[in-house]
Amino acid sequence: MNKTKILFPLMFLAMFLWGTSWPSAKILVEYAPPYIISFWRLFFVSISALFIVLVLRLSFKIDKKSIFFVMLTGLCNAIYSLFHFAGLEFGFAGLGGVLVTTSIPILSFILMQFLRYKEAKRRGIIIKKPPMNQIFGLCLGVLSGALLLNLTNFTELFSRANIFFLLAAITWVTLSMFSKNVKSHPLLLNFYVSLFSLLFFSPILFFDGVFFIFEADFRFFMAMFLVAFLSTAIGTGIYYYGIKILGVVKTNAFNLLVPPSALIMSFFMLNEIPSISTVFGTVLALFAIYFINIYKKKEK
Template sequence: MKDRYLYILLIIAMFLWGSSWPTSKILTTYTSPAVITFWRFLFVFLGSFSMLYFLKIPLKIPLQIFKWVFCAGILNGLYTFVFFIALRYGEAGKGGVLVTTMIPIFSYIFFMLSIVLRKNEKLIQRVGKSEILGLILGLASGFCLLNLGSLDEIFGKFNILFLLCALIWASITLFTHKAKGAHPLTINLYINLISTLMFSWVLFLDEPFKVLTSDVKFWVNMFVVVVLSTIIGTSIYYYAIHRLGGVKANSFVLITPASALICSFFILDEVPTVLTLIGCILAIFAIYFINIHSKKKS
């Protein structure tokens, strides 16, 4: 595949990721977050397994990394559960910008804390001005998106739950980073399997099976979330990292906050406020300086 075609696919993948926010919000209107979480993980696992079988990607993973995969699977399940709860209390587009912004911010804070605690002077010296600038811009975008007008808004369900989503996902990256020695899609398969088993208790209720008789709208949105966004979008991203390298592939992640707003506008008629748009722009620059510019420089 020529690089220019891969660039087009990456742009499509980022919009597929952005579309998962409004479509997931629609899914929350049908049943409880726990039930939606279970079916999402089960369908993703089955779809991912079929894809790995078709591509003939090995299913074996080293035993020594299973503990990291297990921890990532538990956190992945918790993230998705909180994610579906959060979508009931806030706008999908605004939440998509907030979470995709704060994940690299929290990840970078974890990185900074780790090198300070280890007193690693070499790593401290590698921290550049671009990362610090990105961190400042990211925090500024967070203030815009949190809509900090009063104490009620600061500690509102929307802010607390979406910030918790970002914090959990940033924690997941710590464990997936350690889970090396197998194909990324294989590791992702087992993470989703663990998350599925984590919520399998809902099968003992009557509610989960009722949702399977839902209308076409439910299944269209489930298809977007599971197949288009999670399976296809993530596979394109992993393939792009393999072909283009992490710096070029991650630069396309800058599209995700904007795509979440655009998709939410067209699907849910959510009109972003001026503060949300400013926060989105600051978020794009923050991700660029933390994840892209610093790596290009090094």
């Protein structure tokens, strides 16, 4: 009981850190191109993840069959990082934080339904249609996407920021599918994925301007510290601990705090004022995620 009481404020802190990482990442792309920032972020994340593994004294052993999927997950993580920072170079941190974090569970649901249908068709069996709460949530998700992407403005709809943010969400969904095949402690998986992602980015070392970091100011390192250590190492560590104590369903419910945190912190850190369509889209997206991923599980 005491663990639960302590964990709830910690979960709020973790989601707040995740939300704050978006405007912090926006600050980072002011210093260098997305591919260089991606390399240094993965470098510091790998060090942070290694530190946690050593502190917790986790075994570095991993199932041989899982190595291939760890490499694929690492590749997707590297691509996600590139799309993530590329979107922030051209778009707003608040909108990106909302669009990506709300698109991932909705796109995951659509992909899983598609795979279920394909498998059922291959086996020649009939599957039940999704429950009404999930269908309702999917409709809300489509409507929220229309508001967040601003479908009334075709110039903004096909902007580079929106395209990169959507590609980032799709890449993360693919990453999740690969990571499910890895049999390992989540924190150890986080280290190996970060390490492989860093290796994929290693050719960046031969690019011009990659060592600008040695001349970067305090503002850069504070933003990197928040993105790489506080958000990824501390925030993700609390998240995995929450799964262990509260379970997957209750822990994932806290993810609904990330989009509003991203909007609020983008306002305070970058003076970004969200549009009315972004605010309404955020609210609808949160309800969509609730009805798709939480409501039915809660009933069970």
